[in-house]
Amino acid sequence: MTAAQIDPKLLEILVCPLTKGPLKYDANAQELISEKAGLAYPIRDGIPIMLVDEARKLDGAE
């Protein structure tokens, strides 16, 4: 079973909810990365979870 992929239409319009900065799509990790916020938002079943509470802190981020 292959996991559902995020729709490219969403990738065009999504930004970091905290900084409103751009997001980098990591297809392997299924994450949307906000460098500015130092957060990686998970994508589960093709659905981006844009909640700060659910995001992973990036290494090197305080």
Add this chain to the structure above:
Amino acid sequence: MAPPEKTSDAMTVFDRYAVRLHRDRSARNFGEFDFLFRHVGAALIDRLQDITRDFPRVLDLGGRDGFLSELIAGHNGIENVVRCDLSEAFMHDGGGLRVVADEEFVPFGPESFDLVVSCLDLHWVNDLPGTLVQLRQVLKPDGLFLAAMFGGNTLSELRASLIAAETETMGGAGPRVSPFADVRDAGNLLVRAGFALPVADNFEVTVSYADPLKLMRDLRGMGESNAVRARQRGFTRRDVLARAAAHYQDRHADADGRVPATFEVIMLTAWAPHAAQPKPLARGSGQISLADVLKEDK
């Protein structure tokens, strides 16, 4: 276990973690409790149909199981609807473009949508002015914001009954029913958020229940249980609930013993500013005296 609270200031009225939890729980059987949402959703669609414009890209904010996204499909040249909700549990229902998002931290870039719709969602937002500003920014110029939210008279019977019961049994009362916005405040907020041509009006829906406890069960099913931060945690004492139900029955029951519950719905319509929109003329730019006009009429 509740997470540690990060913010504590007078602006933070609602416990957003509780809002999310209540929604997650309501997602399981939402279809059994969605009648009010569908009713108000239909009113939103009516408003939309009055507007002869196409809105290809739509954001459905607080879309829950997709009831509004479904209702709206096929109207006004809509091509894509992005449904977002605070609750991930709702995202497994229905298809389409879905995003888990917090209304207080809108995760979309500027000018992403032609239309933002929201049905009975914004009453749980702490910083409504901040959310409205963010929503204006995700709209294209001349994009439409169309929302319904609960207003101040919502659940007035329940509120009064709970306060009476709590005062009697516990010698004081805590907030058990959400504070809701007022229709005048709502209009002002739209202006402050930078929207053009704002309109805020309201209507009431009265739902008849077999008894007050049935109403309380329904509110839970709708995911609309109390999430005020200052509420008492844990369960409401059984004797308080029973007393409140008795008060409710005494004051409001009809001949058959059924009780009404009032829901006030505020409808908001506003546009993202655009140069082509009608604007009032600058003060003092009038060329004809009003007195002359009235004289000529004679």
